[in-house]
Amino acid sequence: MGREVSESCIDSLLTEMVSSYCNHFYANKPELAARRIEAIGYQVGHQLSERYTMERPRFSDHLEAIKFICKDFWSELFKKQIDNLKTNHRGTFVLQDNRFRWLARMSLDPTADDAVPQDPSDFAESKAAQAMSMYLYFPCGIIRGALSNLGIPCAVSADISNLPACSFVVRIKA
Amino acid sequence: MAPAGPRSGDAIFASVERVNAELFTLTYGAIVRQLLTDLEEVDEVNKQLDQMGYNIGIRLVDEFLAKSNVSRCVDFKETAEVIAKVGFKMFLGVGASVTNWDAEGTCCSIVLEDNPLVDFVELPDTCQGLYYCNVLSGVIRGALEMVSMKTEVTWLRDVLRGDDVFELQVKLIKQVPEEYPYKDDE
Numbered sequence: 002m003g004r005e006v007s008e009s010c011i012d013s014l015l016t017e018m019v020s021s022y023c024n025h026f027y028a029n030k031p032e033l034a035a036r037r038i039e040a041i042g043y044q045v046g047h048q049l050s051e052r053y054t055m056e057r058p059r060f061s062d063h064l065e066a067i068k069f070i071c072k073d074f075w076s077e078l079f080k081k082q083i084d085n086l087k088t089n090h091r092g093t094f095v096l097q098d099n100r101f102r103w104l105a106r107m108s109l110d111p112t113a114d115d116a117v118p119q120d121p122s123d124f125a126e127s128k129a130a131q132a133m134s135m136y137l138y139f140p141c142g143i144i145r146g147a148l149s150n151l152g153i154p155c156a157v158s159a160d161i162s163n164l165p166a167c168s169f170v171v172r173i174k175a
Numbered sequence: 176m177a178p179a180g181p182r183s184g185d186a187i188f189a190s191v192e193r194v195n196a197e198l199f200t201l202t203y204g205a206i207v208r209q210l211l212t213d214l215e216e217v218d219e220v221n222k223q224l225d226q227m228g229y230n231i232g233i234r235l236v237d238e239f240l241a242k243s244n245v246s247r248c249v250d251f252k253e254t255a256e257v258i259a260k261v262g263f264k265m266f267l268g269v270g271a272s273v274t275n276w277d278a279e280g281t282c283c284s285i286v287l288e289d290n291p292l293v294d295f296v297e298l299p300d301t302c303q304g305l306y307y308c309n310v311l312s313g314v315i316r317g318a319l320e321m322v323s324m325k326t327e328v329t330w331l332r333d334v335l336r337g338d339d340v341f342e343l344q345v346k347l348i349k350q351v352p353e354e355y356p357y358k359d360d361e
Contacts, residue, residue: 004196006291007188007266009238011199013231014310018206021227026213037209044205049197078198 015103019135031131035138042142043149050147053077063173066151067094074147084166092173095160096144101167103140107133133161144169181245181257184264191242191265196291203292207307217304224306228313229320236318239265251347252276254324255283258315258345267291275344284331285315287341298335307335312343323351 019038027034053074060066071083075098085097107129137159145157153173160168210220243261248254259271269291275284292308306312312328319326325348332338 004268004291004294005193006196006199006268008192008194009235010266011194011202013235014199014202014206014227017227017231018202020230021223037213041202041205041209044208045198045201048201048205052197077195080194 012103012106015136015139019132019139023132023135031135035135038135038138039142039145042139043146044142046143046146046148047150048146049077049143050074050150054151060151063092063153064088066148066153067096067171069151070144070147071096078143092175094171094173095168096171097166097168099166101140101165103136104133104161104165104167107136134159137161137167141169144171148173181261182243184261184270187242187261187265188268193268196268196294200291200294200296203310204296207305211302211305217302221304221306221309224309225313225316228310228315229317230313231310232314232317232319233321235266235314236321239318250280251324251350252280252283254319254322255285255345258318259285262318263287281347283345285343285345286332287343290334290341293335296335303336306330306333308333308341315343315345319345323353325349325351 018041022034022037023031027037050070054069057069060069067086067088071086075081075083079098079102081098083096084099085095087095087097141157141159145155148155148157148171155171155173157172158170160170207220207224210223211217214220214223239262242265243257245257245261248257255273259273263269263271263285267290269287269289271285271287273283273285276282290308292311296307298305298307308330312330316326316328327344327346327348329344329346330342331344332340332342334341
């Protein structure tokens with residue numbers, strides 16, 4: 002078992018990072034704040050996947066690399082695997098975590114349909130929904146960074162239409 | 176007699192939800208790196224990290240009080256010991272020690288030998304003025320302010336700057352009397 006810190010450390014750091022970028026640096030430019038938060042995630046994902054693949058042979062195809070993200074990588078980060086993986090076999094993969102840990106403690110009124118954006122890039126009016134979608138740029142960045150370190154350039158977005166489940170949609174660039 | 180005694184930092188750390196420290200360490204590193212890119216000035220980054228820590232501290236103190244079961248500290252000396260032995264341990268999983276008290280008992284050093292924030296970290300020459308762990312000083316300042324103590328927290332030693340340990344000086348500026356939300360005659 003590697004070193005651990007209390008979950009509150011990472012939770013408060015992420016909350017503070019999102020709030021600094023959204024409310025302080027780029028209060029009126031959510032797309033810029035989003036880009037920075039994604040970039041921080043990218044950096045983290047890139048470094049973590051470098052560390053977790055050191056002892057492994059090279060992945061032979063995209064599916065193998067995605068499976069590594071769903072199993073080993075996710076387990077290191079969240080102590081559980083991705084619950085469901087779907088693909089259209091044309092470069093799009095949907096990774097669903099039925100109870101995504103970083104959203105588990107966020108509150109959002111589930112009865113207000115319009116408060117939940119389908120994609121972090123759709124900014125809903127609701128502040129809570131906006132904060133949540135901002136928050137999701139971080140794990141999206143982590144996944145993109147991890148895959149990019151494995152030689153797979155892609156775009157990653159999040160879908161939270163079935164909270165507390167969260168689906169990450171990975172579109173591999175041809 | 177005090178009610179159920181305070182819990183040790185080890186016992187609390189064992190009972191809280193924990194996560195992979197690498198994720199925390201690398202996330203913090205990536206934030207510092209992004210701030211350096213965005214703010215350009217090292218001094219501005221120091222300020223921002225301190226501010227983020229302060230904001231974290233004012234929230235974290237609630238969790239600390241709820242889980243640690245510590246009773247009111249009799250003096251600043253006891254407060255410092257509790258931060259070092261219980262606070263650091265329950266959040267970061269490492270203990271710290273308190274030394275270098277001044278005669279008045281209002282200024283001391285918290286010494287940290289092991290610090291998960293700096294695993295894998297080396298500062299490039301361009302960042303020599305950076306207080307990489309400034310978030311920690313902010314957390315202490317913020318948390319203490321919530322329990323009515325105004326403090327000044329400064330780094331005296333920093334492993335990233337070539338010292339053998341991390342040493343944070345915590346100086347009590349004033350104890351703010353507690354204000355109750357309602358006055359009797361209102």
